Amino acid sequence: MAPKKAKRRQGGGDGGSSNVFSMFEQSQIQEYKEAFTIIDQNRDGIISKDDLRDVLASMGQLNVKNEELEAMIKEASGPINFTVFLTMFGEKLKGADPEDVILSAFKVLDPEGTGSIKKEFLEELLTTQCDRFSKEEIKNMWAAFPPDVAGNVDYKNICYVITHGEEKEE
Numbered sequence: 001m002a003p004k005k006a007k008r009r010q011g012g013g014d015g016g017s018s019n020v021f022s023m024f025e026q027s028q029i030q031e032y033k034e035a036f037t038i039i040d041q042n043r044d045g046i047i048s049k050d051d052l053r054d055v056l057a058s059m060g061q062l063n064v065k066n067e068e069l070e071a072m073i074k075e076a077s078g079p080i081n082f083t084v085f086l087t088m089f090g091e092k093l094k095g096a097d098p099e100d101v102i103l104s105a106f107k108v109l110d111p112e113g114t115g116s117i118k119k120e121f122l123e124e125l126l127t128t129q130c131d132r133f134s135k136e137e138i139k140n141m142w143a144a145f146p147p148d149v150a151g152n153v154d155y156k157n158i159c160y161v162i163t164h165g166e167e168k169e170e
Contacts, residue, residue, distance in 0.1 A: 020083060023090045028164065036085050047080040049073055089165065099163040106155040116152035 021029060039047050041054040049069045056064050076084050109117050109125075119142070126133040126141075133141070144161070147153045 020087045020090050023093075024086070029086070031165075032086055032089060033082065036082050045081055047073075047085065093163070093165060097163075099159050102159045102162060103156065106159065110155070114152075115156050116148075116154050119147040119151045119153050122153055122155075 024032070036047070037043075039051055039055045041051045042048070049066075052069050052072055053064060056062075073080070076088060078084065080088075106117065107113070109121070123138055127138060145153060145158050
């Protein structure tokens, strides 16, 4: 009986959209569903330009240009229902390296193996090397990942958020 189930799953994956749910853990899907529900302001099951404008306004961004909203909506191949929303996140996250690869890169900067690096050191690297962060990007990063009182940044948490899209519950 088990082989029959496996066969059905393989056959069902060809549609593409049903396969998106296998990309995420159940807890992640629930978090994305909550986010989708918040963004879908009129509760019609589709994220529209008006939904985006309303949710951005509720977060204090009042003067968003129509062109910006249209560009966001055009990132999707059609109307943005939950499956399309989840697929878009899957595509964005697919470009990220696996968590262990990102952790290994940070560990090179942490020879003592403390799990954290100095804010000033990380900021210098991010603003002077390769794909340089702007002042705004640095500001956003510190807002999302504030250093502790000693100025240390928990890079393990950063890695987790990059690869899972949510903060670890401690």
